[in-house]
Amino acid sequence: MQEIKSIIVGNDVYSSAQFKRFSKTRQMELMIEWFGQRYEDPVHRLPYNSREGGYQWINGGPYSAAEVLGDQFGNIAKTSAIEAAVAEIETEGYEWSPMPDLEDDGIYSLDEPFPDLSKFDYDDDEEQTSMRDDVTQLRQEMLGKLDRLETLILAGLPASSGGIGHNNPPEKIDEAPASAVDLVRSLEAIRILRTQSSTDNPDVTQVAASISEIRKVTITVGHWLKERANSAVDTVIGSIVPAGLGATLVAYGKQLWTALESASTSALEWLSAITSML
Known part of the structure; x- marks a missing residue:
């Protein structure tokens, strides 16, 4: 201390x-x-x-x-x-x-040895091609996981929320793993990630913020599951999740947490890959 x-x-x-x-x-x-x-x-x-x-x-x-x-x-x-x-x-x-030292302006003493630029290879086309292939693969994996997450989120939204196009704040769902507000924000994050992944020059700030939004909901759902770990909650979602999904609240919460965690991890790997090419 x-x-x-x-x-x-x-x-x-x-x-x-x-x-x-x-x-x-x-x-x-x-x-x-x-x-x-x-x-x-x-x-x-x-x-x-x-x-x-x-x-x-x-x-x-x-x-x-x-x-x-x-x-x-x-x-x-x-x-x-x-x-x-x-x-x-x-x-x-x-x-x-x-946070890194924000006062470091990148200006160094002339007494410091200048790096040997001959050690750097600026024409490694094979490596660049490999990196682009990795980014493409990671992008496809991310989009697939975002699709899965979106399906689960839409299943958890009440009809009264009206989805993203609704102009009023969605009502809270009692007992649900995440509020309708959290779910709608996650949908918006998914939309931004899809949009940015379709451009040649993704805005890494928007991408990082969207991943952070999904991670926040992951934490919320994780807390919800932890609170119910030792309880006998087995309430059928009914109007919250269509009966065809055959899910209970806890089962849905586990599926949602897994999808959130998987999508955010996949998006992080894609973000790391694209930033390494900048």
Whole structure:
């Protein structure tokens, strides 16, 4: 646990004594803001390769919010404030990557040796062709998994939500693994991923944001399943999922979680492949 004398949040600086006097709510808010300025969802920058274990943690990590906040604020923040901040952060994810040094402008000393450019091969056509083939294959795999996910999401939407074209906020479905709002947002993320995958120059920022949206719903459904792991919930979905699917709420939740996880993982691999070619 670090001994800190001051806390910098945005453009504001607080002494440790000042921070200790803040209310639980204020401490929680500042810790969440502090964390968000220093750590990010790995989807935004890190390469991803399922064959090598998933994310490649090139900036260090993975870190948990509990680990980071406990180390940084354990001596000056209320325990309940840390727990509340961690709970809020974990609604967005459980594994976090440190942001790279944003003050590094890429200007280095002339005393540093200049790299030997002769070691770089700029005409490796065979490698470029192989990379393009990989991107094409990963794109097809992603689209297939997005199709599967879309089918399950549409099955879980009540008719009253009207789907994406509905102008009013969809009503919450009692007992459902995810709210209609979450499901509609996932459909929009799927639409964006399809659109971006059909262009020659995908917007990686939009792609990453869409993957992050799907991952948030994955976490929500995961929490829902965990809460029901030891319960005897076996309510037939009825109007929520057509009887032809032969699903119960828990069975549907498991199918939805699997499809969300599979689609987001596949999209991450495609994103990592296209960024490696930029």
